[in-house]
Amino acid sequence: xxxxxxxxxxxxxxxxxxxxxxxxxxxxxxxxxxxxxxxxxxxxxxxxxxxxxxxxxxxxxxxxxxxxxxxxxxxxxxxxxxxxxxxxxxxxxxxxxxxxxxxxxxxxxxxxxxxxxxxxx
Amino acid sequence: xxxxxxxxxxxxxxxxxxxxxxxxxxxxxxxxxxxxxxxxxxxxxxxxxxxxxxxxxxxxxxxxxxxxxxxxxxxxxxxxxxxxxxxxxxxxxxxxxxxxxxxxxxxxxxxxxxxxxxxxxxxxxxxxxxxxxxxxxxxxxxxxxxxxx
Numbered sequence: 001x002x003x004x005x006x007x008x009x010x011x012x013x014x015x016x017x018x019x020x021x022x023x024x025x026x027x028x029x030x031x032x033x034x035x036x037x038x039x040x041x042x043x044x045x046x047x048x049x050x051x052x053x054x055x056x057x058x059x060x061x062x063x064x065x066x067x068x069x070x071x072x073x074x075x076x077x078x079x080x081x082x083x084x085x086x087x088x089x090x091x092x093x094x095x096x097x098x099x100x101x102x103x104x105x106x107x108x109x110x111x112x113x114x115x116x117x118x119x120x121x
Numbered sequence: 122x123x124x125x126x127x128x129x130x131x132x133x134x135x136x137x138x139x140x141x142x143x144x145x146x147x148x149x150x151x152x153x154x155x156x157x158x159x160x161x162x163x164x165x166x167x168x169x170x171x172x173x174x175x176x177x178x179x180x181x182x183x184x185x186x187x188x189x190x191x192x193x194x195x196x197x198x199x200x201x202x203x204x205x206x207x208x209x210x211x212x213x214x215x216x217x218x219x220x221x222x223x224x225x226x227x228x229x230x231x232x233x234x235x236x237x238x239x240x241x242x243x244x245x246x247x248x249x250x251x252x253x254x255x256x257x258x259x260x261x262x263x264x265x266x267x268x269x270x
Contacts, residue, residue, distance in 0.1 A: 060156065078189055
């Protein structure tokens, strides 16, 4: 029955992502900013899941389900494809590279935060 | 927006609970599809990269391009609802950035037994392949849109 919980967690993750997008759009930000923020938060959270005993193999509902459903790759690809088609070449190159670099930094921060919490608690 | 279009949009625009429902159902279906794919191509942190994630991300990027250029038409669901169900929901859930970050981090710090240089190309290649797939999807979608008039 793991598959069912993974699927339901994915639905929850997608609703959280959509909520974050609505909040960004309401605040006057573009959906590009929302996708960026979502994926960076998801990278940070993934580091926490990787760090807990059992890691992602033992926690598919959190890793593949909740965080997999929360983060997205397709929206980022489409945004950059449209940037390139419409001649926004700098944004088309810089945005995806900034996203992956920020995700890596957020993941590293997540590992450190887990390490600190683990030592303190 | 043509005259009268705004009123039409307001009338067919789904309410917040309906929109959350569409995103939830789509996200669950897309996530399940990626999970089943990952059972066929399991991720091993000691031996990156993740091929299931690569397949899901590139395929999902192609399909979102098709969807953006040729949204489905039906009487029951409007264009905004289809985009929430299939785009934000199914394809957003099918593709993932958190698992992709595992490989990006491994490439950055040289973790795992795969050659780090090769992992860097795998990660950058996945971004390029995703954008190329979305461009191809847009082209296919525009062609579909022209053929159905």
